Amino acid sequence: MREVTEPSLVTAPQAGGLADAVFDHAEADPGRVALGRRAAGEWQDVTAAAFRDEVLALAKGLLAQGVRFGDRVALMSRTRYEWTLFDFALWCIGAQPVPLYPTSSTEQVFWMLHDAGVTACVVEHEDHAMTIGSVIGRLPHLARLWQLDAGAVEELREAGTRIDDDVVHRHRMAVTPDSPATVIYTSGTTGRPRGCVLTHANFMTETDNLVRRYEPVFRSRPGDEPSTLLFLPLAHVFGRMVQVAAVRGGVKLGHQPQLSAEELLPDLQAFRPTFVLAVPYVFEKVFATARREAERAGREGPFERAVEVAVRYAEAQEARAFGTGSGPGAALRLQHQVFDRLVYARFRDVLGGRVRHAMSGGSAMERRLGLFFAGAGITVFEGYGLTETTGAATANPPERTRFGTVGVPVPGTTVHIADDGEVWVRGGQVFSGYLGDPRTTEAVLRSGWLATGDLGSLDEDGYLTITGRKKEILVTSGGKSVSPLVLEERVRAHPLISQCIVVGNDRPYVAALVTLDPEAVAHWLQMRDKPPMEPAELVRDPDLEAEIRRGVVAANTLVSQAESIRTFRILGAQFTEEQGLLTATLKLRRRAIEKAYAVEVEALYGK
Structure with missing residues (x-):
C-alpha cells in the first residue's frame, strides 16, 4: 500500500481561536474540575470558572505591561501550571508564545529569541533569567522579562486591575483560525533549529479529531472523570498538543516538571490519572524498575514467566482483532488471571492504579514492550508525528492496535509513501511554514504535502512503520x-x-x-x-x-x-x-x- 486516508471527524474551524474553549467551558459548566494544581505538597482542584478568571486576569496584566496583538513572547520553564496559564492568556490577546527548552544553551536561546523577534520573556527561575540577561544586549526588541518564581503571575495580575474585561474580549474576538498560535523550534538534530509556525486551526483540527477518536479510552471505567498528568516538556509539540487537547476536550489536567522516575512516580500515584501520554523512555523505566525489584526479591523466574504470559496474551488478542486468531485460550486465560493478581496489578499501581490506556510518541517503542503492557492491562497506543504536524499524524486505533507500528493516519490525515520510501503527510494539522525561511518551507511543503524526511512503509491494513531518517x-x-x-x-x-x-x-x-x-x-x-x-x-x-x-x-x-x-x-x-x-x-x-x-x-x- 502506498497511500491511506482517514476522514476527518470534525469540521474545519471557521472562527475563533484556542482561548475560546476556556470561556466556553466556564460558561457551560463553571464548577467542573478543569485542572489540578500542586500547592504546598497537595493537589488542589481548579474549576473551569476559576481557570477562566485566572486566564482573564493574566491577559489583562499582559496588555497593561505592553504586550500587543501579534507579539511573540518566549516561555522558558519546565512543565508547570503557570505555563498553561500563560499560553491561554497570550492566546486571549492574540499574542504568540515561543517555547524555549529550559536546558537550552545561551547561544541557542539567543538564536531563537533573535529569530522570532521576541518582545518579552517569561522564565521559571533566576538561572533562566541570568541566561536571558547574558544575551539581552544583543536583543534590542526584548523589552520585558518576568520570572515565575519571583511572583510574575501576581505582578501581572495586579498590573491588569485597571484594564476592562472587554478589552481582552475584543482582542480574543479578533483571533481567527488562521492566526499564528505559536512558533515552536525544532530540536535541531542536524543543524540550527527552525521555527515552525503553527496556527490556531492546526491545533484545533489536530486535537479535536484526537479527542473525538480517543475519548472512550480517556476513562479507566465508564463514569470516571477523565484526567491526565502531563510530564512531557511543554516546550515540545507533543506536550503542547496534550495540553490543548485536555483543555478543549474537558480532561482534567495536572502538571509534573520532572521526567525522572523518582519524582514522577509519586505524583502519578497521588494524582491518579485515567490516561497518560509519554515517551517510550517512561515505559522502559517502569518495566526495568519492576524487573530489578523482582530479581532482588528472588522472584526473577516468576517475573519472566509473567512477562511471557502477558506477551502471549496480548498477541492472541491482537490476532483476534485482525481476524487471524480466536484470542487467548482457556489455559492462557487462567495463567493471565493468576499473574494479574500477583504481578500486573502492581504495574498499574505504579501509574496510579487507574490507567488502562496510554499513548506513546517521540521515538519508537519496542514491540515486545508494548505487548507486555497490553497484557498487563495498560494498552499503549503508539503514534508518530512531527513539530510540523502539530503532534500526531498517525496513531494506533483503540480497537485494532498493531504493536510495533505507529498506527494509521489520525482522522483528517492522509499518509503517502513516496517512491524513495519517504513518508509524506497531508492534513489540517500540517504547519504553515518555517518562520522567515521560505526556501526551506518550499523544500518540505509540496502541493499541500509535508515531506517528513522519515522513511517508512504501509502494510496491507494501512499501518505505518517508521524505518529510519533519510539523512541518517x-x-x-x-x-x-x-x-x-x-x-x-x-x-x-x-x-x-x-x-x-x-x-x-x-x-x-x-x-x-x-x-x-x-x-x-x-x-x-x-x-x-x-x-x-x-x-x-x-x-x-x-x-x-x-x-x-x-x-x-x-x-x-x-x-x-x-x-x-x-x-x-x-x-x-x-x-x-x-x-x-x-x-x-x-x-x-x-x-x-x-x-x-x-x-x-x-x-x-x-x-
Whole structure:
C-alpha cells in the first residue's frame, strides 16, 4: 500500500481561536474540575470558572505591561501550571508564545529569541533569567522579562486591575483560525533549529479529531472523570498538543516538571490519572524498575514467566482483532488471571492504579514492550508525528492496535509513501511554514504535502512503520545502505544498555558505541556479588562485555550480515543534553556524538 486516508471527524474551524474553549467551558459548566494544581505538597482542584478568571486576569496584566496583538513572547520553564496559564492568556490577546527548552544553551536561546523577534520573556527561575540577561544586549526588541518564581503571575495580575474585561474580549474576538498560535523550534538534530509556525486551526483540527477518536479510552471505567498528568516538556509539540487537547476536550489536567522516575512516580500515584501520554523512555523505566525489584526479591523466574504470559496474551488478542486468531485460550486465560493478581496489578499501581490506556510518541517503542503492557492491562497506543504536524499524524486505533507500528493516519490525515520510501503527510494539522525561511518551507511543503524526511512503509491494513531518517542512512565503503534505527532500538532493549549509536558511514563495516544504565549496572553488580566499580574499570569487565555482546547479537538477528554490528565499544559515560549530544526530546545528535567520541570511533576500525 502506498497511500491511506482517514476522514476527518470534525469540521474545519471557521472562527475563533484556542482561548475560546476556556470561556466556553466556564460558561457551560463553571464548577467542573478543569485542572489540578500542586500547592504546598497537595493537589488542589481548579474549576473551569476559576481557570477562566485566572486566564482573564493574566491577559489583562499582559496588555497593561505592553504586550500587543501579534507579539511573540518566549516561555522558558519546565512543565508547570503557570505555563498553561500563560499560553491561554497570550492566546486571549492574540499574542504568540515561543517555547524555549529550559536546558537550552545561551547561544541557542539567543538564536531563537533573535529569530522570532521576541518582545518579552517569561522564565521559571533566576538561572533562566541570568541566561536571558547574558544575551539581552544583543536583543534590542526584548523589552520585558518576568520570572515565575519571583511572583510574575501576581505582578501581572495586579498590573491588569485597571484594564476592562472587554478589552481582552475584543482582542480574543479578533483571533481567527488562521492566526499564528505559536512558533515552536525544532530540536535541531542536524543543524540550527527552525521555527515552525503553527496556527490556531492546526491545533484545533489536530486535537479535536484526537479527542473525538480517543475519548472512550480517556476513562479507566465508564463514569470516571477523565484526567491526565502531563510530564512531557511543554516546550515540545507533543506536550503542547496534550495540553490543548485536555483543555478543549474537558480532561482534567495536572502538571509534573520532572521526567525522572523518582519524582514522577509519586505524583502519578497521588494524582491518579485515567490516561497518560509519554515517551517510550517512561515505559522502559517502569518495566526495568519492576524487573530489578523482582530479581532482588528472588522472584526473577516468576517475573519472566509473567512477562511471557502477558506477551502471549496480548498477541492472541491482537490476532483476534485482525481476524487471524480466536484470542487467548482457556489455559492462557487462567495463567493471565493468576499473574494479574500477583504481578500486573502492581504495574498499574505504579501509574496510579487507574490507567488502562496510554499513548506513546517521540521515538519508537519496542514491540515486545508494548505487548507486555497490553497484557498487563495498560494498552499503549503508539503514534508518530512531527513539530510540523502539530503532534500526531498517525496513531494506533483503540480497537485494532498493531504493536510495533505507529498506527494509521489520525482522522483528517492522509499518509503517502513516496517512491524513495519517504513518508509524506497531508492534513489540517500540517504547519504553515518555517518562520522567515521560505526556501526551506518550499523544500518540505509540496502541493499541500509535508515531506517528513522519515522513511517508512504501509502494510496491507494501512499501518505505518517508521524505518529510519533519510539523512541518517549509513552507506558503508562497500556500498551497503544501513538504517541505524532498527539496530539501535533492539540493542537498547537489553536491560543494561541505556543508549546506542550505530556508526559506519564510509567505513568497511557497521559498529556501535554503547552507554550503560547506571541503576541497572549497580543492580547487576550487586546480584553477582561484584564490588562497585569505577567507569574505567567497569567498561573492561569481561562479564559485563559478554552481557552487552548478547544484546548486540540479538539486534543482529534482525538484519543481514552486511548490515550487522561487527564490533562495539562500551563508554563510561552517557550522552547528555547538557553536553549537546542529545536533543531536548532525548534524540541522538549523531554528528555531535561522532565528533565528541572521534577517538573511540576510530578505535572501532583499528585506527
